[in-house]
Amino acid sequence: MTKRNIPEIAIEPERYEFQEPPLHHFELDRRDFFKLVGGGVAVFLLLPKGLAQESGRRGSGFREQLPENIGAWLHIGENGAVTVYTGKAEMGQNIRTSLAQAVAEELHVKVDSISLVMGDTDLTPFDMGTFGSRTTPTMNKQLRRVASVARDVLVGLAAKQWNVPPSLLVAKDGKVLETNGTRSLSYADLAQGQTLAQAIVENDPLTPASEWTVAGKEVPKINGRAFVTGEHQYASDIRRPGMMFGKIVRPSAYGATLESLDASKAQAMPGVTVVHDGDFVGVVAPSELDARRAAAAIRASWKTTPQPSSAELFEYLKSHAEPGGRGEYEAGSMKDGLAAARHRLKATYTIAYIQHAPLEPRAAVAEWDSGKLTAWTGSQRPFGVQQQLEEAFHLSKGNCRVIVPDTGGAYGGKHTGEAAIEAARLARAAGKPVKLIWTREEEFTWAYFRPSGVIEISSGIDRQGLLTAWEFHNYNSGGSAIRTPYEVPNQHIQFHPVKAPLRQGSYRSLAATANHFARESHMDELAHQAKMDPLDFRLKNLKNDRLKFAFTAAAGAFGWKTRKPQKGHGFGLGGGVEKGGYVATCAEVAVDTKSGDVRVVRVTTAFDCGAVVNPNGLRNQIVGADIMGLGGALFEAVEFNDGRITNGTFTQYRVPRFHDTPEIQPVLIDRKDQPSAGAGETPICGLAPAIGNAIFDATGKRIYSMPMAPNGLKKA
Amino acid sequence: MARITEIRVNGKRHAIDADAEATLLTVLRDDLGLTGTKFGCGEGQCRACTVLLDGKPVHSCLTPVGDAAGKQVTTIEGMAENGQLHPVQQAFLDAEAFQCGYCTSGMIMTAVALLREHPDPSEKTIREFMQGNICRCGTYPRIVEAIKRASAAMKKS
Numbered sequence: 074m075t076k077r078n079i080p081e082i083a084i085e086p087e088r089y090e091f092q093e094p095p096l097h098h099f100e101l102d103r104r105d106f107f108k109l110v111g112g113g114v115a116v117f118l119l120l121p122k123g124l125a126q127e128s129g130r131r132g133s134g135f136r137e138q139l140p141e142n143i144g145a146w147l148h149i150g151e152n153g154a155v156t157v158y159t160g161k162a163e164m165g166q167n168i169r170t171s172l173a174q175a176v177a178e179e180l181h182v183k184v185d186s187i188s189l190v191m192g193d194t195d196l197t198p199f200d201m202g203t204f205g206s207r208t209t210p211t212m213n214k215q216l217r218r219v220a221s222v223a224r225d226v227l228v229g230l231a232a233k234q235w236n237v238p239p240s241l242l243v244a245k246d247g248k249v250l251e252t253n254g255t256r257s258l259s260y261a262d263l264a265q266g267q268t269l270a271q272a273i274v275e276n277d278p279l280t281p282a283s284e285w286t287v288a289g290k291e292v293p294k295i296n297g298r299a300f301v302t303g304e305h306q307y308a309s310d311i312r313r314p315g316m317m318f319g320k321i322v323r324p325s326a327y328g329a330t331l332e333s334l335d336a337s338k339a340q341a342m343p344g345v346t347v348v349h350d351g352d353f354v355g356v357v358a359p360s361e362l363d364a365r366r367a368a369a370a371i372r373a374s375w376k377t378t379p380q381p382s383s384a385e386l387f388e389y390l391k392s393h394a395e396p397g398g399r400g401e402y403e404a405g406s407m408k409d410g411l412a413a414a415r416h417r418l419k420a421t422y423t424i425a426y427i428q429h430a431p432l433e434p435r436a437a438v439a440e441w442d443s444g445k446l447t448a449w450t451g452s453q454r455p456f457g458v459q460q461q462l463e464e465a466f467h468l469s470k471g472n473c474r475v476i477v478p479d480t481g482g483a484y485g486g487k488h489t490g491e492a493a494i495e496a497a498r499l500a501r502a503a504g505k506p507v508k509l510i511w512t513r514e515e516e517f518t519w520a521y522f523r524p525s526g527v528i529e530i531s532s533g534i535d536r537q538g539l540l541t542a543w544e545f546h547n548y549n550s551g552g553s554a555i556r557t558p559y560e561v562p563n564q565h566i567q568f569h570p571v572k573a574p575l576r577q578g579s580y581r582s583l584a585a586t587a588n589h590f591a592r593e594s595h596m597d598e599l600a601h602q603a604k605m606d607p608l609d610f611r612l613k614n615l616k617n618d619r620l621k622f623a624f625t626a627a628a629g630a631f632g633w634k635t636r637k638p639q640k641g642h643g644f645g646l647g648g649g650v651e652k653g654g655y656v657a658t659c660a661e662v663a664v665d666t667k668s669g670d671v672r673v674v675r676v677t678t679a680f681d682c683g684a685v686v687n688p689n690g691l692r693n694q695i696v697g698a699d700i701m702g703l704g705g706a707l708f709e710a711v712e713f714n715d716g717r718i719t720n721g722t723f724t725q726y727r728v729p730r731f732h733d734t735p736e737i738q739p740v741l742i743d744r745k746d747q748p749s750a751g752a753g754e755t756p757i758c759g760l761a762p763a764i765g766n767a768i769f770d771a772t773g774k775r776i777y778s779m780p781m782a783p784n785g786l787k788k789a
Numbered sequence: 790m791a792r793i794t795e796i797r798v799n800g801k802r803h804a805i806d807a808d809a810e811a812t813l814l815t816v817l818r819d820d821l822g823l824t825g826t827k828f829g830c831g832e833g834q835c836r837a838c839t840v841l842l843d844g845k846p847v848h849s850c851l852t853p854v855g856d857a858a859g860k861q862v863t864t865i866e867g868m869a870e871n872g873q874l875h876p877v878q879q880a881f882l883d884a885e886a887f888q889c890g891y892c893t894s895g896m897i898m899t900a901v902a903l904l905r906e907h908p909d910p911s912e913k914t915i916r917e918f919m920q921g922n923i924c925r926c927g928t929y930p931r932i933v934e935a936i937k938r939a940s941a942a943m944k945k946s
Contacts, residue, residue: 165889165891166888167888294887300887301874301882301897303864305890307891309827312824318819361812362808362810431891432827432837434829479890482888513829513831694888696928697888697926697928722834723835732920734916734929734930
């Protein structure tokens, strides 16, 4: 079996999302499978050629009995319990609920009668990971297919039992009923005594969004109560018998190598194990306090090398560009486009590194049992972490299980398995289960960052205010949403990768935030050159109906044309298309001219992600994206020098809080005629340019850097 | 090193054997298994670890367990009575004032303290009192809404 090397971290999730046909098709071994899972009815979705997320490995437990190319599966037990198995992970984006809604819709059962087993490499089908806003467009659809087939299987069982054609029967509220009769059988009755497995590949007809009765509704979070009682167990809450506590002794800088180590004092502490393996140094102790004390007692000296600092970051990015950027796009001739222009504009935009800062820092519990490793950790890629562990410890297939409990925030920041690898290394040395919870400073330093970037735009518009030329170069930020949605006959668009100074990776919406900030700030400046209203200017240059509608909807709800900003206030807007979603945001800011303080007063974000699956969860995601985006727009920036993060605490690194929160109005554009797209990311894209354009409206000052006002406007 | 042998949590006495310098947070989570209280920063900057000490909100990640000896500690696990949610918990659930939920225990405990001091808080008072609590999912508007609802519910009862 060949092994696929998944890149450890990539700048864009699209790089993970290569799609290959499955290598093998195996028949289900029904007998073994039902021995494990119990009797009843099971339906497996086999991914067709071209769609399978190939794993190239076999897990253990249920997965060992299953074909490789399974996307998801569902089991109806002999007691009628419905269990859905998916490799996706829940980290606050509410897919546990929205996926249950999809199943409930097709299976015709109550949402709260469905259990989802998620992100467990022994129990759930292989999944590349939860990122790129893919859960709703893919997994949601796949589970609906599985559930709709399961419903047909149950109807078929009843038809057989009653010896009537299935067309005379209907599934409703967990039962199969006769349409013209009085007989009924519950799903439990039907599943009783069965060991019926069905695998499906083909697309089955699904209930159209216009006929949804469960999906599309305001279903509350299905395990919500566990969050308000403190019962929900995150990875950091897992406790195992005999569990010890770990602590890592970190290098003094990135890339530092260990020169000398004196661990004698730590080694002498009761119950402490010191682990030294190359440049890895850590301790295991009976309590968190003992672990901290032992780590503090270790004397280590490190050899460091000079590294770039945040003060010189943007010059560094420009001068260290490498060839090989993907997706270069050219149309017409920039020369002709600029020659035809009445107004020309050139501008450079910069984007600082920022950190995800999920409130639950990386955490893991690792346990070895007869050479088999089990790790509980918070991650967006359970199977990616499994692969990292297998490689780190040279484990053969079936000897590593990763379990991802619903996680305390990720935002693109938890694609990797550092804490699990470290905990596993410590646990192996100690011979006992070990829990490792990263400190906030470790999370700020040893996780990874949203890429910084430099973006250069050169453009032209004609006398009518129509774009004639658009040249766009992105250094390091990434290619997400790099193409303009506006109509421009002459274009040159290019992403330039850079050997980046910090470890960087995914982040909510990735480079789409940077690219939208640059593009929509630039569009605003062009609108002013053309002496046009910024909304009218955008609409004039757009053909994309869904984006036009989003702009119009946001502007209408905000009062773009009907309200005027008071003195010291300004209005701004920004928007675009990304990951199948169409977003437009209007913002009102207030600028205190004396202090330079910028306050976002109110925000309206209109969002079209096709047919809305859960309006309640969607509003939470839109408002959350605006608030998270506000930090990167105004004040978040990672500072570093010589391989050290110099503001890696919440005391120094400011994130949005209650006082920063504007009045936010989400506007849901529910397109029941369009497929559902993911909603966790794209709503963040319009906010930063809307704020920047509003600052310009208030002050006449144009800001070209994110964050825009880290110390207020004066010093920005 | 001084040892602490007893701690009162949620109305119950617990025999423990902890270093007085261990944080209240680790004693609650690791010794007593009360994992509803979360670690967020260890700096007193996010309040995910908030518990009540004699009714006052404290950062349990910075409070040595020695400081809690002889006092009443209240954690999120002590809020519901006989399966009945505290009005603040109920309001958070009704408003779905959480996404990943990791900040929720700390938010609820801080809000309980807020409503004891200010039974009928203005929005400004809520924001000021809650300013030290971080929610990275950005659920702040719903949390404000939940606290208002809880205030109304508590006035009625």
